[in-house]
Amino acid sequence: MFEKTDVLDHGPFYHGTKAELQIGDLLTAGFHSNYRPEVVMNHIYFTALVNGAGLAAALAQGDGRERVYIVEPTGSFENDPNVTDKKFPGNPTRSYRSRSPLKIVGEVVNWERQTPEELQKWRERLANIKGEIVN
Incomplete structure (x- = not known):
């Protein structure tokens, strides 16, 4: 896994969800993928x-x-291989992942x-993606 110094960004970082959480809570791995519900991340x-x-x-x-x-990684993290390097050059989405928890430090x-039409297009695109999630 890459150390923080090996990635393009040093923050701030963000995590989007529909879960109601509090400052100080930790986001952890081990939940089902939003895009492939049969996969535990x-x-x-x-x-x-x-x-x-x-x-x-x-x-x-x-x-x-x-x-x-707004989140802070509590450990090392790497470029997200689901949208970088293996599928796209570089890291155009500035997306990362970690096995360590993310600490919530604020909310935006x-x-x-997105408009409802744009969201529908994203859902269709995600439903048609072929290949495995790099987990």
């Missing part, structure tokens, strides 16, 4: 792009409201939200 994912986290919140499972949390209330 070995990592927790985050991004340096607040709007990217907002999109993830909109696509997340659940009925809660979309939330974007304003970000660019």
Whole structure:
């Protein structure tokens, strides 16, 4: 796994979800993927792009409201291979993952939200993705 100095960003970082959490809570791996529910994820994912986290919140499972949390990694992390290197050159989505928890340090209330039509296109795109999730 890469150390923090080997990645493009040093923060701030964001995680999008529909879960209602509090400052100080820890986000951990071990939950089902939002995109392939049969897969239990070995990592927790985050991004340096607040709007990217907002999109993830909109696509997340659940009925809660979309939330974007400001998070701090508690351990080492790496570029997300599901959207970088193995599938796209570099890290255009500035997405990362860690086996260590992410600590919630704040919440963002304003970000660019997708239209219902844009979200539908994303859902269709995700449903048609071929290949495995690199877990």
